[in-house]
Amino acid sequence: MSDHGPAADLARNATSKPAEVLAFFGVAPGMTVLDMNAATGWYTEILSRVVGPKGHVIAHNHPGARALPAADFGARYDGNRLPNVEQIFLPHNDVRLPPNSVDVVLMSMVYHDTYWQREGVDWGPIDRAELLASLRDALKRGGVAGVVDHCAAVGSDPFESVMAVHRIDPAVVRRDFAAAGFELDGESSVLRNPGDDYSLSIFDAAVVGRTDRFVMRFRKPR
Numbered sequence: 001m002s003d004h005g006p007a008a009d010l011a012r013n014a015t016s017k018p019a020e021v022l023a024f025f026g027v028a029p030g031m032t033v034l035d036m037n038a039a040t041g042w043y044t045e046i047l048s049r050v051v052g053p054k055g056h057v058i059a060h061n062h063p064g065a066r067a068l069p070a071a072d073f074g075a076r077y078d079g080n081r082l083p084n085v086e087q088i089f090l091p092h093n094d095v096r097l098p099p100n101s102v103d104v105v106l107m108s109m110v111y112h113d114t115y116w117q118r119e120g121v122d123w124g125p126i127d128r129a130e131l132l133a134s135l136r137d138a139l140k141r142g143g144v145a146g147v148v149d150h151c152a153a154v155g156s157d158p159f160e161s162v163m164a165v166h167r168i169d170p171a172v173v174r175r176d177f178a179a180a181g182f183e184l185d186g187e188s189s190v191l192r193n194p195g196d197d198y199s200l201s202i203f204d205a206a207v208v209g210r211t212d213r214f215v216m217r218f219r220k221p222r
Contacts (some may be wrong), residue, residue: 003079004056009042009045011209012042012209015209015210016108016191017190017191018043018046019189021108021146021148021188021190021191022046022047022050023026023042024146024186024188024215024217025105025106025129025144025146025157025217026049026104026144026182027047027050027051027104027106028050028202029050029051029052029054029055030051030054030055031051031055031056031103031104032047032051032053032055032056032057032058032102032104033047033051033055033056033057033058033102033103033104033105033106034057034058034060034097034102034104034105034106034135034138035047035057035058035059035060035106035108036060036095036105036106036107036110036135037060037061037062037065037107037110037113038059038060038061038087039061039065039068040068040069040072040073040075040076041059041073041076041077041082041085043106043108044059044064044082044085045076045082047106048082048084049148050057050130051084052084052208053083053084055084056084056085056086056087057084057085057086058085058086058088058097058102059085059086059087059088060088060089060090060091060095061087061089062090062091062092062122062123063089063090063091064121064123066089066185080191088090090104092114092126093126093127093130093131093134095131095134095135096134096138097138098138099133099137099138099153100137100138100139100140100141101138101140102138102139102140102143103139103140103143103144104139104143104145104146105135105138105139105143105144105145105146106146106161107145107146107147107148107149108147108148108149109144109148109150109213110148110149111147111149111168111173112149112150112158112161112162112167113162113166113167114126114128114131115128115158115159115162115163115168115172116162116163116166116202118163119209128176129176129179129180132176132177132179132180132182132199133180133181135180136180136182136205136220139220140220140222141220141222142219142220142221142222143219143220144185144218144219144220145177145182145213145217145218145219145220146215146216146217146218147173147177147214147216147218148191148213148214148215148216149167149173149213149214150165150166150167150168150202150211150213151167151168151170151196151198151212151214152165152167152168152169152198152213152219153169153198154169154171155169155171156168156169156172158187164201165198165199165200165202166202166203167198167199167202167211170214170216173214173216174216177216177218181220181221182219182220183218183219183220183221184216184217184218185217185218185219186214186216186217187214187216187217188215188217190215191214191215192211192212192213192214193208193210193211193213194212195210195212196210196211196212198212
């Protein structure tokens with residue numbers, strides 16, 4: 001679905017199954033989608049092609065993402081390659097989109113990072129309740145927040161698991177979104193891998209690209 005993108009996209013397409021994931025989230029032509037923490041835009045490009053010329057994709061990044069290789073951004077965006085994409089660079093708690101303007105918010109492998117913080121690094125702490133409230137307000141009634149992330153062991157403290165291995169207990173995500181007024185509307189097993197070792201960092205060569213990942217669809221009440 002994104003064979004037109006940079007060559008590095010192809011390997012990730014095979015392990016992340018974006019067609020199945022976006023179908024589960026209900027992304028369709030003409031929609032407006034917010035891609036949170038889009039980095040250099042692998043999912044952004046796929047979203048751009050799915051929503052089509054009448055749709056709109058907002059690629060969000062924290063300002064620190066400007067330190068990512070300029071060549072990667074150039075390969076994605078130069079020459080107006082993705083004319084239906086708008087890039088925004090804002091701290092998480094400064095994201096304020098017009099109310100009822102977004103059909104889907106995608107948080108792919110990034111929600112765990114709302115628990116990540118390190119002294120001297122311009123990233124957090126992030127007020128998760130405030131962030132989720134702003135996303136809920138931006139969504140249309142019945143709109144979807146789609147979360148994909150790396151599983152941590154049941155009962156893990158998210159501050160510890162995120163700092164150690166960049167993973168999060170799915171129960172923490174369900175709790176946070178419920179507290180923000182979202183309804184859990186479904187879960188998909190498309191990226192589950194029962195053979196994953198939760199003690200390993202997601203960047204460990206033994207599991208990179210093959211972690212056990214949960215896929216959750218949360219809905220703003222109609």
